[in-house]
Amino acid sequence: MDPQPGLSEVVDAILRYLHSHPEAADTVDGICEWWLPVHWCVDIPVVEAALARLQAQGLVRRRENADRHVVYSRPEDEAGPRSAQA
Incomplete structure (x- = not known):
């Protein structure tokens, strides 16, 4: 069985996932x-x-949806074309 990854490894994995899936949003x-x-x-x-660290660095956005579930995603200004200003 693999040992549990450390905090830095989890942070890196989340960043890699968000880089590959920029529209991703999910609960813990x-x-x-x-x-x-x-x-x-x-x-x-x-x-x-890990999510708290990324949120403090402005790399992850935390929001509560209508069902009171907390969802994490990339910040709007990092999400790509949707955030482009005219």
Whole structure:
């Protein structure tokens, strides 16, 4: 069994995923399941800490949807053509 990755490795994996999937948006559970390598077993608090670090650096956007679920994505100004100003 692989050891649990460290915080920096989780941060890097999330950034790689967002680079490859710029329109991605998901909950912490979804990020654990879909954004991280399948062979990793990462505790939710580690993913939450990685997302908090990325949010503090302005690399991830945190928002609460109408169902009160917290969803993470790239910041609007990082998302590409949708954010272009006329």
